[in-house]
Amino acid sequence: MKDSFLSCKLMAPSEIKVIINGPLNKEDNRPFLLITDSDNIETLRVEKMTPFSGGWSYDLRSYNELELGHQYDIVLDGFSRYPLEVTNAINFPGFDKKYFYDGDDLGAIYHPARTSFKLWAPLASQVILRLDEGGSSRLLVMNRHSNGIYHLNVAGDLDGISYVYIVTNNGIAVITTDPYAFGSTQNGEKSVVINFDKVALPLNGDKLPPFKKYTDAIIYETSVRDLTMDPLLDFEHPGRFLGMIQKGVKTQKGYPAGFDYIVNSGITHLQLMPIYDFQTVDEREPARFYNWGYDPQQYFVPEGSFASDLTNPYSRIRDLKLLVATYHEQGIRIVMDVVFNHVYHAHLSVFEKVVPTYYFRRRKDGRLSNGSFCGNDVASERLMVRKLIVDATIYWIKTFGIDGYRFDLMSNIDIATARLIEQTTKAIKPEIMLYGEGWNMPTELPEGDRSSMFNSDKLPNFAFFNDSFRDTVKGPTMDDRLKERGYLLGASSFRLGFKFTFVGSCLDLIFPSKFASANQSINYVECHDNGTLFDKMLASNGNESYQVRLKRLRLINSVTMLAFGIPFFHMGQEVGLSKNGDLNSYKSGD
Known part of the structure; x- marks a missing residue:
């Protein structure tokens, strides 16, 4: 549009770049005005002007450094008024240190007589709290404090009230939920104030047996829906947290299923695929969609589609606590699968609405880093992102009794963040298990700073999924190499590699060691990703009889259990469960 601003950006604390589309020339002496909060006007000094096709670029300077938390607008006579974009401030030297907040009271902290609301939004010029109750709303302007914190104490009993924030960044007001919300309405539409006294119950941590080293663990992976949605089984709460703890469920032949099967399996740790709030299942009609849940929406809220009462924000919290407590009572620990490396959609996320561009890692050309191959990478190295991740790991332990x-x-998580997670979580629960996928992903983070398997010596108390064990024992998992066999599927050439992986890949035996000890080696041949072990055998050993394949299955499962390291089993692996050739079943249905 002619005679209009194209952009106005803060480039340094007192430097502004303005690009306009208009017929100005070097002799034009109309002043650029900076208006602060609609009442203070300053004439900016023009330091440089550069023409381009159809317009001009101006480098301007204020006589003062601009403090965040104000609404700034640029005015030029004959042109429209334009808000100053301050997003670049997140990259100014000292930003993280200046605006870091180390309090433990972000979010909505409930008390019967009042509730404290705190939001970290350092770029925002205004934050309004909107409380919704009984079809009406209250709008309350929040107070800005140091560190970019907006805070407000609201009197009265706000138990169960839903709320949102209206955050103004760069002159644009958006409605957003609370990144530290502990409760939520369906599909994450609004945050909810939670009175935790209403869902207080013993988590039975005292019923757990001693656990001194990782190699004493036997990990079993499943998901809430995968374990409880079989139509041939009589679950009262299929696809819900409570279905995971229903006793007395039997197969058609009278064998124990569900909870009873898990309890009698001999495992020590039950790893649950995502149970935090994720985006791609409709919480109003959960049966319509299926998804593993690796698309985070809210990091402090359990997934609503797993609740027994879909409309009650307390149900998901209470039900998950019951799940953990019930397994604890049987001596089984709960491991939570967490996705802190990316979110479902960066541009639509609560983080982008509250502090634009801060929470996501970017390439040098400004594009989003995509080492996750999910469209975005969370910038864990930024101090307030690191704090959120650490705060979340603390919260799930203290509130739900999570054990790993x-x-x-x-x-995709930087080593400094991983070490802080270890330090803080082990201070609360010394026996906690910490492990993950250590593949060296191409994120915009120096390789030496990545929490990858190749840096396992820097994270001696973390374990890593040992893909060398997987590929040596059964062969490659990729769809174009499924016919290639591993050692226990008949490839004798893998004999030396098998020796190396059998001892936990922690000795300089034939190959250089990968780990400092067997405590770092998660020995597995199957997980939720890719095809199952039985499907692999159908491709690589299809000429063998069904009975021979079952013998190989028992052999591989036995080796996984007995090898030096931490045995890991995916649900159904022990009985030869098949995905019918589906190698990427993340949304394929129950």
Whole structure:
């Protein structure tokens, strides 16, 4: 549009770049005005002007450094008023240190007589709290404090009230939920104030047996829906947290299923695929969609489609606590699969609405880093992103009694963050298990700073999925190499590699060691990703009889259990479960 601003950006604390589309020339002496909060006007100094096709670029300077938290607008006579974009401030030297907040009271902290609301939004010029109750709303302007914190104490009993924030960044107001919300309405539409006294119950941590080293663990992976949605089984709450703890469920032949099967399996740790709030299942009609849940929406809220009462924000919290407590009572620990490396959609996420561009890692050309291959990488190295991740790991332990974390694409998390997670979580629960996928992903983070398997010596108390064990024992998992066999499927050439992986890949035996000890080696041949072990054998050993394949299955499962390291089994692996050739079943249905 002619005679209009194309952009106005803060480039340094007192430097502004303005690009306009208009017929100006070097002799034009109309002043650029900076308006602060609609009442203070300053004439900016023009330091440089550069023509381009159809317009001009101006480098301007203020006589003062601009403090965040104000609404700034640029005005030029004859042109429209334009808000100053301050997003670049997140990259100014000292930004993280200046605006870091180390309090433990972000979110909505409930008390019967009042509730404290705190939001970290350092770029915002205004934050309004909207409380929704009984069809009406209250709008309350929040107070800005140091560190970019907006805070407000609201009197009265706000138990169960839903709320959102209206955050103004760069002159644009958006409605957003709370990144530290502990409760939520369906599909994450609004945050909810939670009175945790209403869902207080013993988590039975005292019923757990001693656990001194990782190699004492036997990990079994499943998901809430995969374990409880079989139509041939009589679950009262199929696809829900409570279905995971229903006792007395039998197969058609009278064998134990569900909870009873897990309890009698001999495992020590039950790893649950995502149970935090994820995006791609409709919480109003959960049966319509299926998804594993590696698309995070809210990091402090359990998934609503797993609740017994879909409309009650407390149900998902209470039901998950019951799940953990019930398994604890049987001596089984719960590991939570967490995805701190990416979110479902960066541009639509709560993080982008509250602090634009801060929470996501970017390439040098400004594009989003995509080491996750999911469109975005969370910038764990930024101090307030690191704090959120650490705060979340603390919260799930203290609130739900979680006993371990499996980190998705862990190399996208920087080592400093991983070490802080270890330090803080082990201070609360010394026996906690920490492990994850250590593949070296191409994220915009120096390789030496990535929490990858190749840096396992820097993270001696983290374990890693040992893909060398997987590929040596059964052969490659990729769809174009499924016919290639591993050692226990008949490839004798893998004999030396098998020796190396059998001892936990931690000795300089034939190959250089990968780990400092067997405590770092998650020995597995199957997980939720890719095809199952039985499907692999159908491709690589299809000429063998069904009975021979079952013998190989028992052999491989036995070796996985007995090898030096930490045995890991995917649900159904022990009985030869098949996905019928589906190698990427993340949304394929129950």
